[in-house]
Amino acid sequence: MPTVGIVGAGQLARMMHQAAVALGVDTAVLANAADESAARVASGVELGSPDDLDALRRLARRSDVVTFDHELVEPAHLAALESEGHVLRPGPATLEIAVNKLEQRRRFAAAGLPLPGWAEARTTGEVRDFAASNGWPVVIKAARGGYDGRGVWVCRDETEVATVPRLGDGGRFIVEAFVTIDQELAVNVARSANGETRVYPVVDSLQRAGVCNEVVAPSRQPEAIQRQALHIGFAVSQLVGGAGNLAIELFVSDGRVLINEIAARPHNSGHFSIEGCVTSQFENHLRGVLGWPLGDTRLVAPAAVMVNVFGHTSSPRPELNLPEAVAVEGAHLHWYGKTSRPGRKLGHVTTLGADPDSALATAREAAAILDPGVREAR
Numbered sequence: 238m239p240t241v242g243i244v245g246a247g248q249l250a251r252m253m254h255q256a257a258v259a260l261g262v263d264t265a266v267l268a269n270a271a272d273e274s275a276a277r278v279a280s281g282v283e284l285g286s287p288d289d290l291d292a293l294r295r296l297a298r299r300s301d302v303v304t305f306d307h308e309l310v311e312p313a314h315l316a317a318l319e320s321e322g323h324v325l326r327p328g329p330a331t332l333e334i335a336v337n338k339l340e341q342r343r344r345f346a347a348a349g350l351p352l353p354g355w356a357e358a359r360t361t362g363e364v365r366d367f368a369a370s371n372g373w374p375v376v377i378k379a380a381r382g383g384y385d386g387r388g389v390w391v392c393r394d395e396t397e398v399a400t401v402p403r404l405g406d407g408g409r410f411i412v413e414a415f416v417t418i419d420q421e422l423a424v425n426v427a428r429s430a431n432g433e434t435r436v437y438p439v440v441d442s443l444q445r446a447g448v449c450n451e452v453v454a455p456s457r458q459p460e461a462i463q464r465q466a467l468h469i470g471f472a473v474s475q476l477v478g479g480a481g482n483l484a485i486e487l488f489v490s491d492g493r494v495l496i497n498e499i500a501a502r503p504h505n506s507g508h509f510s511i512e513g514c515v516t517s518q519f520e521n522h523l524r525g526v527l528g529w530p531l532g533d534t535r536l537v538a539p540a541a542v543m544v545n546v547f548g549h550t551s552s553p554r555p556e557l558n559l560p561e562a563v564a565v566e567g568a569h570l571h572w573y574g575k576t577s578r579p580g581r582k583l584g585h586v587t588t589l590g591a592d593p594d595s596a597l598a599t600a601r602e603a604a605a606i607l608d609p610g611v612r613e614a615r
């Protein structure tokens with residue numbers, strides 16, 4: 238049976254491993270430390286940094302195909318691995334787009350895809366010029382390296398722009414018009430190296446403080462909006478290529494769908510698919526990178542919802558509450574085996590139901606037992 242090597246050992250790698258078990262596929266993860274989420278469960282573990290080419294080589298040598306739990310890997314290292322004959326899926330060309338918000342904006346604009354107003358900005362002056370024609374507030378984003386809202390700054394005026402670290406100091410940024418968002422959506426598209434493509438239902442992604450917090454499948458947006466989202470999802474998937482799962486984050490604003498950003502890996506907006514769809518995003522990611530046929534992406538219930546569990550200051554040992562949380566009937570709990578820190582993603586709860594509201598009530602009830610922030614947000 239093949240071994241899939243995974244660069245990174247967070248919860249995405251952990252849930253890939255869970256899907257690999259069912260397929261009889263082995264996994265090997267590249268972890269910084271032996272107690273990382275996926276290093277605790279994978280079939281094999283290489284300890285080392287994703288910045289270290291030798292560590293990447295050790296992983297690649299024991300793998301039939303190498304895939305990714307995050308895209309923060311030096312492009313030159315990926316090119317080196319490929320030139321040495323290792324199979325990377327997605328490959329360096331796809332990852333270079335996924336890791337770089339500026340590159341995404343350029344490619345998508347060139348293809349005529351709908352985006353918020355944007356420009357490259359390296360200095361406060363360039364941000365000021367953009368705001369002069371687009372108005373305040375603006376959103377400044379680090380081209381690379383951001384996640385969970387880190388690397389994104391909403392600025393109402395020039396004094397706030399001055400607080401953005403590394404702007405004007407060699408860092409690469411984009412500046413965007415602040416979009417009035419009616420709803421955030423996501424589309425997940427699975428591609429196999431055998432050429433097949435399948436798309437998951439469009440979902441509503443509910444953010445809290447710039448971070449995905451809840452997901453509702455299927456989206457409650459009108460059909461015309463969902464059609465636009467699917468159309469954009471397919472177009473982006475064609476454009477960036479690669480294999481495995483591709484997530485496209487979207488904004489609905491004033492009846493239009495705009496692209497926010499993409500991720501070339503399984504994504505938080507697709508976790509609901511573990512119980513909610515015939516084939517999960519993690520299984521299809523593995524099938525895709527292995528060049529196997531993809532599985533059915535349809536929902537198995539009228540609604541599937543997911544609520545994230547974050548670390549919270551008032552609950553330093555949330556794992557002690559796991560027995561109480563699993564007692565909530567109908568709540569499917571996924572615990573990532575990570576040490577709690579405020580704001581850290583520790584797990585999620587998925588619930589299926591006849592309608593989103595009843596499913597959300599159950600999922601929130603279970604999630605609130607682990608994360609007091611779920612109740613505070615209501």
Ligand SMILES: Nc1ncnc2c1ncn2[C@@H]1O[C@H](COP(=O)(O)OP(=O)(O)OP(=O)(O)O)[C@@H](O)[C@H]1O
Binds near residue numbers: 415449
């Ligand atoms: N142009 C914009 N106008 C208004 N809000 C925005 C804009 N760009 C981003 N946001 C808000 O900030 C959130 C985070 O932005 P983005 O997805 O670019 O950051 P990230 O840190 O890479 O994301 P993630 O949380 O998905 O890892 C978005 O989900 C959205 O809520």
Ligand SMILES: [Mg+2]
Binds near residue numbers: 486497498
């Ligand atoms: Mg995002």
